[in-house]
Amino acid sequence: MHLTVLGRVDTIAPPVGIPLVGGFVRAGFPSPADDYIEADLDLVAHLIQHPSATFYLRAKGTSMIDDGIHDGDLLIVDRSLTARRGHVVIMCVDGDLTCKRLSKIGDRYYLTTTNPNFKPIPLSGHDCHAWGVVTHNIHVLAPGFSV
Template sequence: MSLHVEIVGRLDPTLPAPPLPLAGGEVRAGFPSPADDYLEGELNLNELLIHHPSATFLVYAKGHSMERHGIYDGDLLIVDRSLEPGIGDVVVMAVDGELTCKQLQLIGKRHYLVSGSEQFPPIPLAGCDCHCWGVVTDNIHSLRRRR
């Protein structure tokens, strides 16, 4: 199965994002410490993750073909339409009318969309009807099982 996307919607740049507490330092796996002793300030996730609010939208990833790139079924992807896609970028692309999420690669002298799985051959962009919807800038991946 290829990785497809489900459009969630555009961001509303007029809505303020609530600042969240930011703990200073790094979190090491294995050694617990009281987090309140390390509060450094507040962090606004919109300011951190959304650089072009009017050109940014959210999509849900569907499928398993991009797991090698850290994108799993059900992940929420942040997509920026204002960015020019470059080689190595993960993009949301309409290919022959179907939205997909793949990595843009150059193989030889031709552009391809490449999944994160050997089960799916690269998709050549030459000769197909394709349009880049945007560059995936960030991935929100839940570690807790959805109930």
């Protein structure tokens, strides 16, 4: 999976509140909706814990598709977090940024995916350093929209 760095979080932009409807929406059978607005929700404040260390990246490729990351998705990456086993991380491998899951197989660390078409990448034997941890993935569902 290749990545394009889109930029940093704007830490001086005024908050933008989007109405948050109270209650939950069922993903199964329809139910009566709660017909009121609970509050305004600032997505930056909700999704980003460390604005000065957070970047947006665009995913390219299919290696993480079975992890829910599709070609063209917008990734929110926090560089202040420590990469741990099981995290989806942005790793610089031999000078190239890639998005994979940090895994341990036996006593060695690898970058893995759940897409069977891609083999694990051992961290030993490569020039590697963690660039950040993917905290959120924004995936477009409506045709004709982009993020």
